[in-house]
Amino acid sequence: MDFNFQDPFTSIGELLRGLLLGWGLAPGLVSLILMLLGALVLAGFAMTLAGVFLTWLDRKLAARIQDRLGPNRVGPFGIFQPIADAIKLITKEDIIPEGAERAIFKLAPMLAVMSAVGIWAVVPFAPRLIGTDLNVGVLYIVAVGAIGTLSIMMGGMASNNKYAMLGAFRTVAQMVAYEIPMVIALLVPTMLAGTMGVGGIVEAQRGGWFIVLAPVATLLFFVSAMAEAGRAPFDLLEAESEIVAGYNVEYSGMKFGMFYVAEFLHGVTIAALTATLFLGGWLGPGAQQFPLLGLVYFAIKTAFVYLVISLIRFSMPRIRIDHLLAFNWKLLTPLALAAVIVTAIADKLAPALGWNRAVVHLTANILLAWATFEALRAYARGIRQRVEVQPAAVETGGAD
Amino acid sequence: MSEQEQSTVAEPLEVHFPQAVTPDERKGYQGYVVATEALPEVATYARDELGYDYLSSVTGVDYLPEGKTEVVYHAYRTAGGPALVLKVQVPREDPVVPSLVGIYPSADFQEREAWDLLGIRFSGHPNLKRILMWEGFHGHPLRKDYQEVYFEAENKPFKNRWPEGKVYRVEEKAPLKKNVQYPPDFTAEGWVPEGDAALYAGMGQVVAAEGGNGRALNTDQIVVNLGPQHPSTHGVFRLVVTLEGETIVDLEPVMGYLHRNHEKIGERNTFLMNMPYTDRLDYICAMGNNFGYSLAVEKLMGITPPERAEYIRVMMAELTRIVNHLWAIGFLLNDLGAYFTPALYAIEERELVLDVFEAVSGSRMMCNYFRFGGVARDLPEGVLDVVRELVHERLPRKVDELDTYLTHNEIIRARCVGVGVLPPEDAIAYGMAGPVLRASGVPYDVRRADPYSIYDRLDFDVAVRYNGDVYDRYIIRLDEIRQSLRILEQVLRDIPEGEVQTGKPQYQVRVPAGEAYGRVENPKGELGFYVVSNGKPNPWRYHVRAPSFINLTAMGEMCKGQKVADVVAILGSIDIVLGEVDR
Numbered sequence: 010m011d012f013n014f015q016d017p018f019t020s021i022g023e024l025l026r027g028l029l030l031g032w033g034l035a036p037g038l039v040s041l042i043l044m045l046l047g048a049l050v051l052a053g054f055a056m057t058l059a060g061v062f063l064t065w066l067d068r069k070l071a072a073r074i075q076d077r078l079g080p081n082r083v084g085p086f087g088i089f090q091p092i093a094d095a096i097k098l099i100t101k102e103d104i105i106p107e108g109a110e111r112a113i114f115k116l117a118p119m120l121a122v123m124s125a126v127g128i129w130a131v132v133p134f135a136p137r138l139i140g141t142d143l144n145v146g147v148l149y150i151v152a153v154g155a156i157g158t159l160s161i162m163m164g165g166m167a168s169n170n171k172y173a174m175l176g177a178f179r180t181v182a183q184m185v186a187y188e189i190p191m192v193i194a195l196l197v198p199t200m201l202a203g204t205m206g207v208g209g210i211v212e213a214q215r216g217g218w219f220i221v222l223a224p225v226a227t228l229l230f231f232v233s234a235m236a237e238a239g240r241a242p243f244d245l246l247e248a249e250s251e252i253v254a255g256y257n258v259e260y261s262g263m264k265f266g267m268f269y270v271a272e273f274l275h276g277v278t279i280a281a282l283t284a285t286l287f288l289g290g291w292l293g294p295g296a297q298q299f300p301l302l303g304l305v306y307f308a309i310k311t312a313f314v315y316l317v318i319s320l321i322r323f324s325m326p327r328i329r330i331d332h333l334l335a336f337n338w339k340l341l342t343p344l345a346l347a348a349v350i351v352t353a354i355a356d357k358l359a360p361a362l363g364w365n366r367a368v369v370h371l372t373a374n375i376l377l378a379w380a381t382f383e384a385l386r387a388y389a390r391g392i393r394q395r396v397e398v399q400p401a402a403v404e405t406g407g408a409d
Numbered sequence: 410m411s412e413q414e415q416s417t418v419a420e421p422l423e424v425h426f427p428q429a430v431t432p433d434e435r436k437g438y439q440g441y442v443v444a445t446e447a448l449p450e451v452a453t454y455a456r457d458e459l460g461y462d463y464l465s466s467v468t469g470v471d472y473l474p475e476g477k478t479e480v481v482y483h484a485y486r487t488a489g490g491p492a493l494v495l496k497v498q499v500p501r502e503d504p505v506v507p508s509l510v511g512i513y514p515s516a517d518f519q520e521r522e523a524w525d526l527l528g529i530r531f532s533g534h535p536n537l538k539r540i541l542m543w544e545g546f547h548g549h550p551l552r553k554d555y556q557e558v559y560f561e562a563e564n565k566p567f568k569n570r571w572p573e574g575k576v577y578r579v580e581e582k583a584p585l586k587k588n589v590q591y592p593p594d595f596t597a598e599g600w601v602p603e604g605d606a607a608l609y610a611g612m613g614q615v616v617a618a619e620g621g622n623g624r625a626l627n628t629d630q631i632v633v634n635l636g637p638q639h640p641s642t643h644g645v646f647r648l649v650v651t652l653e654g655e656t657i658v659d660l661e662p663v664m665g666y667l668h669r670n671h672e673k674i675g676e677r678n679t680f681l682m683n684m685p686y687t688d689r690l691d692y693i694c695a696m697g698n699n700f701g702y703s704l705a706v707e708k709l710m711g712i713t714p715p716e717r718a719e720y721i722r723v724m725m726a727e728l729t730r731i732v733n734h735l736w737a738i739g740f741l742l743n744d745l746g747a748y749f750t751p752a753l754y755a756i757e758e759r760e761l762v763l764d765v766f767e768a769v770s771g772s773r774m775m776c777n778y779f780r781f782g783g784v785a786r787d788l789p790e791g792v793l794d795v796v797r798e799l800v801h802e803r804l805p806r807k808v809d810e811l812d813t814y815l816t817h818n819e820i821i822r823a824r825c826v827g828v829g830v831l832p833p834e835d836a837i838a839y840g841m842a843g844p845v846l847r848a849s850g851v852p853y854d855v856r857r858a859d860p861y862s863i864y865d866r867l868d869f870d871v872a873v874r875y876n877g878d879v880y881d882r883y884i885i886r887l888d889e890i891r892q893s894l895r896i897l898e899q900v901l902r903d904i905p906e907g908e909v910q911t912g913k914p915q916y917q918v919r920v921p922a923g924e925a926y927g928r929v930e931n932p933k934g935e936l937g938f939y940v941v942s943n944g945k946p947n948p949w950r951y952h953v954r955a956p957s958f959i960n961l962t963a964m965g966e967m968c969k970g971q972k973v974a975d976v977v978a979i980l981g982s983i984d985i986v987l988g989e990v991d992r
Contacts, residue, residue: 075753171633175973178654241748242820250641250744251974326820327746329974330655 019137051140052126063277063312064091067319074323098266106259108169117164118264121271124156128278131207135291135303139208146207147195150282151188154237157275158184161239161246164268165256176246176255179330183245186337187236190229193345197226197352198286201370211290218289222370225348225377227287231314233341234282236333238275241322245330276318277311284310344381351377422459422493426451433496437709437923437942440481440494445506448497452482452512460486461493462837463853464513466926466937466954467520469527471501473553478504478529481939483926483954484513487837487851489858492926499529501552508534515840518962526551526672541665541991550673630658633973637666641744641977644987648976650968657976660968662961667991675951680706680918680942683951685777687938690953691989692774694733696725696766697931699779704861705927705938706781709920712911718783719863720904724796725769725778726929727893727900731804732759733932734844734886737984738811741883744981745824746974751815758807761799768792781918783910793901800897808890816884825880829967829979832877839963842934842956845983848885849877855930869896879975882982889932917946924950933957933984953992957985 022043029039065080065088072079080087105111130140131149143149158180165177199205201222202213210219220227236243247255257268284290288310291303328336355373359366422430422441429447433440443451455461461484470479482495497506508531509516520531521540528549531537539546548555636647645666651659671690675683687702688695700722707713714722739755763773768789770778778785815821831841836849846853852873856864872888874881922944928937934956941950960983968976 071748075750076757077753171631174631175633175652175655242746244746245974248746248974249748250746250977253639323748323750325747326742326818326824327974328820329824329972331972332823 047140048130051129061091062088063315064094064273066312066316067273070316070319071323074320095266098269099263101262103262103264104259106169109259110167110169113163113167114259115264117160117167118260118267118271120156120160120163122267122274124153124160125271125274125278127153127156128282132278132281132285133208133211133290134307135300136297138300138304142206142208144204144206144209147199147205147210147286150207151192151195155188157271158188158237160271161256164260165246168256168259170259172252172254172258173256175252176258179245179248179252180239180256182330183239183243183333184237186334187233187243187341190337190341190345191233191237193342193349194226194229194233195286196349197223200349200352200356207285210286211292214289214292217367218287218292220287221367223287223348223352223374224371225344225374226352227283229341229345229348230287231279231283233337233345234279235318235321236337238279239272240276240279240318242325242328243333244322244327245333248327250327277315280311280314280318281307283314288314340381340385344377347377347381348374422451422455425454425458433494437921439924440492440496442496442498445497445499448495448507449509449512451495452484452509455484455493455495456512459493460488463487464509464515464840465492465842465928465935466939466952467509467516467523468939468950468952468954469504469523469529469551470941470950471527471551471553473501476501478527480504480506480523480529481924482509483937483939485859487853487858489853491859494926504529505532506530507532508537510534513840514838515959515962518959522958525549526670528552539665541668541670543665550670551676635976636663641980642987643740643980643985644990646985646987646990648964648980650973650976652973655972655974657968657971657973660965660976662964664958664961664987664990667987669992671953671992672951676948679946680920680948681781681916683948684779685775687953688775688777689988690955690992691931691933691936691957691986693736693986694729694932695774695776696729696778697733697929697936699776700726700862701927701929701931701936702938702940703779703781703927704929705925705940706918706920708925708927709923709940709942710781710918711921712782714783715908715911716905717787717907718909720900721769721784721788721909722779723862723864723867724897724900724904725766725776725784727896728762728765728796730893730932731890732762733984734890735759735807735811737932737981738815738883738886741879741978741981741984742815742821744977745821751811755807755811758799758803761795761803765792765795765799768795780910780914782912783908785914787909793904796897797901800894800901804890804894808887808894812887816887821883822880824974824978825883825982826878827876828879828971828975829982830876830878831963831967835963835966836877839966840959841963842960843930843932844872844882844885844889845934845960847872848874848881850875855928855935859928861927861929867896867899869893879978879982920944920948928954931956933986933989934960953989955989955992957983957987957989958992961985961990 025043025046026039029042030036034042068090069079069086080090083089083093105114128150131143131146133139133142161180161184162177165173165175165180168174198210198219201219202210204210204213239246245251245255247257252258257265260268284307290310291300291307293303293306296303296306351373352370355369356366359369423432426443426447429444430441430451433442463485464482465485466481466483468481470481472479477498478501480497480499482497484493484495485491499506504527506529508520510520510531511533517534517536518540520529520534521537523529524531524534524537525539525542526549538544542550550557630651630653633650633652634647635650636642637645639647642648647663647666649661649663650657671686675686678686683702684699687698690698735755736759739752742751742755743749766776766778767773769792770776770785831839831845831849833850836846836851837853841849850873852871854871855861856869857871869892872885872892874885874888920942922942924939924941926937926939928935930936935954936956937954939950939952939954940948943949964980964983967979971979
């Protein structure tokens with residue numbers, strides 16, 4: 010069998026399949042072994058890439074933003090710092106606090122990692138390089154993502170610690186709330202592509218990335234996914250300056266390490282999803298012929314989105330819980346609903362008008378954004394008037 | 410109430426209370442001695458009629474030879490002017506003094522401190538319990554007949570600390586390995602710490618357990634200890650908060666984890682030995698602490714520093730203020746959850762100022778630069794140029810940078826505006842000082858109200874903001890940095906040549922008997938030193954009026970009804986340093 014450099018992943022798969030069949034194994038067993046091997050490679054790849062390289066990049070970037078040097082001792086430019094950290098975490102004492110729900114306490118970090126890695130099963134890294142192209146991929150993403158929420162709640166409630174408990178309180182309020190605009194925003198690419206399969210959504214972006222067709226939905230998804238993952242400025246569940254470390258305050262050793270990795274992977278997952286669903290995934294010049302090139306495009310897009318997340322994280326103070334919820338229920342959720350309606354109408358209108366589809370969608374989105382800003386401006390004006398009528402009164406909190 | 414009204418309407422204390430109030434006629438002393446039972450009446454009159462609305466300092470002195478304990482009150486007018494010093498003398502066997510908490514809420518923590526350290530009981534105090542020492546401590550360490558266990562006790566429990574040349578610490582032989590004295594019937598096994606139970610008892614827990622909070626949704630309240638180990642308490646400090654979900658129902662600060670009885674150690678040191686020791690109070694502003702202490706002792710000695718030394722002092726004090734405010738702003742942002750970025754930018758220039766401190770004093774933070782009647786040594790060559798560059802170039806740029814990036818940030822405004830509001834009358838009543846007081850709309854600055862050193866001839870404005878919330882406390886710090894830069898420009902322009910020390914530098918100063926209260930406008934507020942000398946080489950009483958400590962009095966009031974996240978922001982906006990709170 011000659012090796013096909015244009016499609017290496019399929020070739021490798023065929024090569025292995027031939028080899029295993031040659032050993033005389035049953036075809037069903039061979040398929041199972043190959044699937045397990047694929048999962049291992051995927052998870053290992055995710056762990057290594059995110060756990061080592063991106064952590065290092067993240068810390069270097071943070072250091073540069075903050076006028077520091079960052080890790081620079083372990084290996085060239087400190088690139089092996091995450092490995093040293095992992096060794097440290099593994100060798101640390103593993104403590105389970107008195108009065109903790111032991112089973113739940115142990116299960117929580119595993120679930121956290123599971124949910125973050127699990128999403129990667131439906132992410133197309135390159136043409137034909139996808140764990141499984143589920144036809145309800147988007148639904149799967151939402152469902153598996155919710156397990157992460159569950160794990161944080163479990164960790165917080167099982168720790169027998171009040172800070173952890175407060176973190177769990179916040180989880181319930183914040184994550185459950187932000188799932189709604191995220192799910193609704195996910196409807197937009199689904200509608201545009203006409204499929205819930207993630208592979209199909211990428212394919213559907215050949216005519217134009219969905220960030221062009223649906224900028225409002227992109228932003229909505231990005232923001233609410235960031236809140237879902239608890240990234241700053243929405244990191245209330247582990248607000249260091251308020252509730253110490255929130256849900257993971259009692260975790261030590263590798264259990265803490267798993268939470269750390271899970272949180273990190275969650276960040277990468279958001280970046281990957283944003284890249285896949287709105288930035289065209291692996292699409293790019295020549296990607297169809299050379300799938301490896303698609304992988305590179307995908308990695309670049311993911312890294313770009315991830316760095317934007319990091320930039321926001323290192324330059325913003327934290328939002329307060331009531332502002333956070335007000336922001337969600339009063340702005341994001343209605344806007345997401347409006348975005349879905351606008352997309353639906355524009356999609357039907359485009360062929361009827363005979364214009365280019367992208368132009369119609371973009372115009373609709375710009376109109377929507379303009380209307381939102383006008384509504385916000387009117388709202389702010391109302392507050393200002395209220396304050397000016399009673400100069401002594403000071404506006405307290407609320408969604409301003 | 411204007412000055413004229415006061416002088417026409419109100420008659421002086423000794424005229425209005427001919428029986429109860431007599432001037433203090435001891436040599437070197439000032440103020441009035443008030444009869445114990447008349448104190449609340451006199452204090453009310455002083456506050457309402459004479460306008461002394463700001464009770465700065467409450468402390469006690471144990472006069473063992475006379476057999477008396479004296480409580481000393483320093484009250485000021487927020488309109489400015491010198492102090493009204495009231496004293497109450499009670500027998501030291503059973504010192505009971507009426508509490509002034511009802512008249513001046515700022516007496517709250519200070520009376521608790523006086524009870525804790527001097528054993529003076531304040532009748533009518535709502536919450537008279539130990540504040541710096543722990544519950545269950547035996548004795549009152551600042552009383553002159555208190556002997557430190559093992560070290561000062563007459564009967565040494567262990568004969569020899571160096572048996573056969575082996576050195577061990579006496580604590581190692583003590584049953585519980587701590588330097589404590591136990592009541593006779595004490596058993597370690599049967600001991601139940603009463604402190605926390607007593608602390609929690611009054612905090613609404615009981616109400617919740619007995620059948621809800623009266624609202625439709627029946628929810629439980631939880632008590633959370635923010636601290637002693639907590640990233641945002643800026644040290645070992647604890648806030649006991651009762652929470653209803655995320656909302657604060659009640660809050661009580663608990664302190665003393667860093668207590669080392671600064672004042673007791675200060676009374677053992679000679680006068681000059683205390684100078685480096687004041688550095689350790691508010692370790693961010695060592696120069697300011699030096700300033701306050703040297704003012705107090707110079708008052709006693711009756712000397713004034715030469716002109717050049719005055720300018721150098723003011724220069725150092727204002728540089729300290731800038732350093733402190735940059736630090737405070739940076740870490741307020743950290744408390745708001747901005748992951749270290751603003752803090753690191755804010756303290757970038759601090760390092761350059763600390764280089765100046767190192768050049769003049771030899772140390773970045775523990776400067777120990779001031780001496781009685783001057784400063785330790787003259788400025789080294791080139792320092793003035795460095796300061797000039799800082800003042801004219803780098804620092805104004807830094808302030809503008811912070812202003813640009815932070816002041817109009819949407820999240821910062823949402824988190825800070827209207828949070829932790831303290832109305833002006835409350836701010837005065839609680840004895841708040843410094844930026845916290847001025848952010849509440851009270852333009853009270855010791856540099857203007859009761860000028861010391863050369864501040865009376867410098868041209869600057871007292872920064873003031875009117876909303877009294879966290880946001881104004883942030884903005885006012887930027888304002889104050891700008892005013893400090895103005896002062897520094899004038900100092901750099903006018904600094905004369907000449908001596909920096911009156912007389913010869915001395916290791917042992919002679920301080921005549923008497924009392925003095927020296928106060929400066931430290932970056933965190935009014936820092937006062939109450940020093941009593943009896944002519945011996947070391948002070949008889951050495952008391953620190955710590956602004957961070959007294960500013961915490963209003964903490965509970967400001968936090969009620971706010972969210973958990975606001976507590977750290979409010980604490981950050983008060984800007985405490987635990988070295989000073991716990992002393």
